Amino acid sequence: MESTRAKIITAAVRCFRNNPSDTLEKVAEEAGVSRRTLHRYFENRDDLIESCKNEMLVSCNKAMIIAYESDPGPIKKIRNMLFAAIEQGANYAFVKRIYERSNFSDLDRKKEFESDDVKSKWFNLIKDLQKAERINTELTIPWIFNLFGSVIETAIYAVESGDVAKNDSRNFAWISFKGAIGLNE
Amino acid sequence: MESTRAKIITAAVRCFRNNPSDTLEKVAEEAGVSRRTLHRYFENRDDLIESCKNEMLVSCNKAMIIAYESDPGPIKKIRNMLFAAIEQGANYAFVKRIYERSNFSDLDRKKEFESDDVKSKWFNLIKDLQKAERINTELTIPWIFNLFGSVIETAIYAVESGDVAKNDSRNFAWISFKGAIGLNE
């Protein structure tokens, strides 16, 4: 059974993702605990958000590292990382939004995130494919990185909104991402 | 010279886009007016947000209709609509986020937006291209629609974050979108 702490974090991620100003009352309700209990685990709002960031970052990184290592081929690696991120759903979306919104006080953390193992692995894969002219050489790597995140977010959102069936979504995402960077598998 | 009302709306769009719970104090400051003045133009927070929605919707729709009509060719129409949306920048991003976040009370408006002229024009363009097998037939139209919005948002964000130069951004967006839907120009 999920710990109370974990339940609260899951609830907070769901809430804050839509609306970063949801009240702690609502988060507690969503988690099925009282607000008083929430305060026993998290001193204040910032503490809660900080905890969400950390946990989600760990969760996403772990999933993507596993995906990275699941196949020796660079293209399969990238595909599986895409799938893993989509599978993370709300977790991934939360991290992405948080860093989009990040202000100066978050810059250190952002740098930390950016210099992260997973990201550099991903960068190297793309760099090599571009060097080998397997993908479009007009596009810059930062653009491709942003695009990768967007396609993932689109896939997550498309399912949540009911626009696209869950099974279709990850396939569409891969087809679209491949095409977008000019990759012929 | 921009009217005070317009200044406030512009500021509100910028603020609420990052953080929908920014205080009215901050919006006023961003607009360079006092909070008291803000309240003279907008009864309350809801009134302000409602006004932002309306104005941004009008602004985006107008820009995209002009783009639509700027060229007889369907592909150029789509490309120019993409460019127009990117050009709208914060305006477009605000509208997109608002509707992603929309709850039940917004559903009517959302439907209104969805049945909108611009969207149906866009849908028909894509539908025709797909029927003519000019673009990938595996992908569904709702997916392509979501993707279109994401690519636009990516282009806007990539410039704002400094990752990609402004001139590159819209070209990258078009290259990527074309590729993503399998369009050969």
Added chain:
DNA sequence: GAAATATGTCTCAAATATGTGACATACTAC
């Protein structure tokens, strides 16, 4: 089943955000 731990309920104080009135000042039109 007793002790320890976790959670809920009720309560309250402090902080923050909001809406508005009263009046001063700046700007515009004529």
Added chain:
DNA sequence: GTAGTATGTCACATATTTGAGACATATTTC
């Protein structure tokens, strides 16, 4: 320059959100 309009400043009432204490109740552990 004067009337009229727009805006700023200050003050204040109200509502909301937050954080925590005191104590009851439930759950776990031994």
